[in-house]
Amino acid sequence: MAYASFSQFLTALDQAGELKRISLPVATELEITEFADREMKSPGGGKALLFENPTIDGAPSPIPVAINTMGSRARMAMALGVASIDELAHQMQLILKAKPPTGFREAWTLVRQGIDLLHARPRHVPDGPCKEVIHRFKDGAPPDFTLANLPILKCWPQDGGRFITLPNVHTRDPDSGERNVGMYRMQIYGPATTGMHWQVHKVGARHGKRYYQRNEPMPVAVTLGGDPAITFASTAPLPDGLDEILFAGFLRKKSIDLVKCESIDLEVPADSDFVLEGYVQPGETRPEGPFGDHTGFYTPIDDYPVFHLTAITHRKDPVYPATIVGIPPMEDFYIGSASVQLFLPVFRMNFPEIVDIALPAEGVFHNLVFVSIRKQYAWQAYKIMHGLWGMGQMMFSKYIVVVDDDCDVHNTSEVLFRLCANTDPQRDSTFIKNPCDALDHAQTIPTIGSHLGIDATRKLPTEGHPRPWPDLLKMDPAIKSRVDQLLNPKP
Ligand SMILES: Cc1cc2nc3c(=O)[nH]c(=O)nc-3n(C[C@H](O)[C@H](O)[C@H](O)COP(=O)(O)O)c2cc1C
Numbered sequence: 001m002a003y004a005s006f007s008q009f010l011t012a013l014d015q016a017g018e019l020k021r022i023s024l025p026v027a028t029e030l031e032i033t034e035f036a037d038r039e040m041k042s043p044g045g046g047k048a049l050l051f052e053n054p055t056i057d058g059a060p061s062p063i064p065v066a067i068n069t070m071g072s073r074a075r076m077a078m079a080l081g082v083a084s085i086d087e088l089a090h091q092m093q094l095i096l097k098a099k100p101p102t103g104f105r106e107a108w109t110l111v112r113q114g115i116d117l118l119h120a121r122p123r124h125v126p127d128g129p130c131k132e133v134i135h136r137f138k139d140g141a142p143p144d145f146t147l148a149n150l151p152i153l154k155c156w157p158q159d160g161g162r163f164i165t166l167p168n169v170h171t172r173d174p175d176s177g178e179r180n181v182g183m184y185r186m187q188i189y190g191p192a193t194t195g196m197h198w199q200v201h202k203v204g205a206r207h208g209k210r211y212y213q214r215n216e217p218m219p220v221a222v223t224l225g226g227d228p229a230i231t232f233a234s235t236a237p238l239p240d241g242l243d244e245i246l247f248a249g250f251l252r253k254k255s256i257d258l259v260k261c262e263s264i265d266l267e268v269p270a271d272s273d274f275v276l277e278g279y280v281q282p283g284e285t286r287p288e289g290p291f292g293d294h295t296g297f298y299t300p301i302d303d304y305p306v307f308h309l310t311a312i313t314h315r316k317d318p319v320y321p322a323t324i325v326g327i328p329p330m331e332d333f334y335i336g337s338a339s340v341q342l343f344l345p346v347f348r349m350n351f352p353e354i355v356d357i358a359l360p361a362e363g364v365f366h367n368l369v370f371v372s373i374r375k376q377y378a379w380q381a382y383k384i385m386h387g388l389w390g391m392g393q394m395m396f397s398k399y400i401v402v403v404d405d406d407c408d409v410h411n412t413s414e415v416l417f418r419l420c421a422n423t424d425p426q427r428d429s430t431f432i433k434n435p436c437d438a439l440d441h442a443q444t445i446p447t448i449g450s451h452l453g454i455d456a457t458r459k460l461p462t463e464g465h466p467r468p469w470p471d472l473l474k475m476d477p478a479i480k481s482r483v484d485q486l487l488n489p490k491p
Contacts, residue, residue: 001081002254005129006225006273006319009079010066013048018075020047025055028065028162029154033324036067040330045072050319054151061151067322070228071331076338079228080251085341088251093345120250128259128270130223132316136263137192137309145312146191150274155324156292160301162188163291166321167276168234169198170221170266171207174214179267180207181234181244186222187288192309195288196220196280199438200447201393203240208305212282219264220280220307225273225321227252235332236339237393245269263310273318278309294364296327299439302446329361336365351387353380358409366396366437370409373402378462382430385453389434396437400453406472418456427464428455 003009013019020039026032032051039046051065070076077084095117135145152162164186171180180203187195198204211218223230233248249256258267261277268275285303293299323331340359348354355372359365373384381402388394403409403418423429429452436449443449459465 002229002252003081003227003271005271005315006066006228006321007317009069009228010048010050010319012078013069013075016074016078018047018072018078019050021050021052023052025053025060026051027055027058028061028151029057030157032065032067032153032322033155033326036324037326037330039068040071040324045075045329045331045334047072048075051151056148056151061149063149063151063318063320065151065153065320065322067324068331069321070232070338071323071334073334073337076232076334079232080338081229081253085338089341089344092342093348096345096349117250119253119255120246121255122245122249122258122267123255124267125257125259125270128257128272129315130226130268130270130272130275131259131262131313133314134262135312137311142191147188147194147276147309147312148191151320152188153322153324156298156326158290158298159292160187160287160289164188164194164222164224165323165325166224166231168223168226168230168269168272169196169204170223170268171204171218172266173207174210174216174218176241178241179243179245180204180240181230183231183234185291186307187291189286189306192278194276194307194309195286196305196307197288198305201395201435201438206240208280211280215282217279217281219261219266220278221261221264221266221268222276222307223268223272223274224276225315225319226269226271227256230256230269230272231321232335232338235335237343239392261311262313272315273321274312274314276307276309277311277313278307280305280307292324292326293439294325294328294330294332295439295441296364297441299441328364332365333361347388347391350391351384354384355405356409358415360412362412363399366393367398367440369394369397369400370412370415371400371402372405372407372409373457374405375457378460379455381455381457382453385430386432389432389451389453395435396440398436398440398449398451400451402453402455402457404457415456419454422456422458423454424464428459429453 048069049067054061054065070079135143152164154162167186168181169184182202182204184198229248229252233244245256257270259270260267263277284306286306287301288304289301290298353373358370384402385400407418408414431450434451436443438447458469
């Protein structure tokens, strides 16, 4: 199901009992974070919060703030219009495995997939709700509505200022014309100026580099709100060149309506709550940060590009979407988990022996990866580690632990048991060199470092363990059902 607006999604959350409305005046400086952090740390991710009366520097803001809207398995699935993310993962698998049909049923399934993919293509429309109100910034002089009017959060005490935390940043490759949408936080520098925190490995940074080389200003549009499928798609680790707008259309089974920006040559989703239009000037950078980050620590100040606004357009009754990041678990855990679940069929297509993958919350996205495999031959676990380290943003995975297929990778305690029981640390580990997450403060040199892979599978004689591998304890099924019956006697 596709949502016509972010507000419609919030109404659906409300009706499902997944939204708490907070009518008290709550400060956008730190206080919203404290409310949201308590909610995100409650079992299963708590509820979404809608702050109906946020304040900016003590003054009331007429724009409500919604936070933690995707911060549970149920809400993440609702955001993508399904009962469970498994449904979408299954559709991905069907598309990847599509073969010529051998019967009517298979032909029909293929036709339906074709229709879904057709919906993925965006539609170009002349106007949209995101332009109900238009503020142009002439000659750099801000009009009466600027970034200062948005209820943008200062998240943590040592943050360098206010940050837009859930922005969909739209850019275009100047050579191929290919579009990209990525989520990169934006520090507020002034009424019409922000930072643009696309890290060196991200597609926005690659597009930016091409504009710098051509010495041309880079048009950038940032959308906030709209159908949450777009917000999710902008976080998803799609391969460079795979269009997030197309992907969002596929997820929600309805084309995204795109409308031209007012002051730059880019198109954006027409249903957005806000559109910030502007440009990044080649070579211009400014210190960005500190920021209380996904890692649970402050990322220090570093130089990043600067975004200059040329216009803000918005709906008549917009809602400002936000998240906070910090010590896990946070909302981003559920967003990241949905990505892993959706892309599991892609991993499996490359490595059919993979049974399941989990990125536990403690690993903050890619610091820790558990993979279970159906092992057939010696050193297969190492093949999987190297394969994953070579796939897109999995390159950042600091620790990969490979276990056998009978271990539930979503049960961290079970994986740690296998890790402790099944490994000789020296024999069963490998260190490699790879690019690292730019946020990782532990690396000696930022953005590069070592990664550790641990093979916690049962060892074969050819893997340096000449003795027979012992059996894992398992109760006889007949005894189990006898005890079941003793405990719960059937009448
Ligand atoms: C809440 C949230 C905030 C994020 N902030 C940033 C950020 O500031 N900079 C960045 O490079 N990636 C950030 N990411 C990760 C990117 O959105 C993610 O890597 C995405 O796949 C990048 O898209 P791209 O591959 O099209 O560049 C964030 C992710 C989430 C969920």
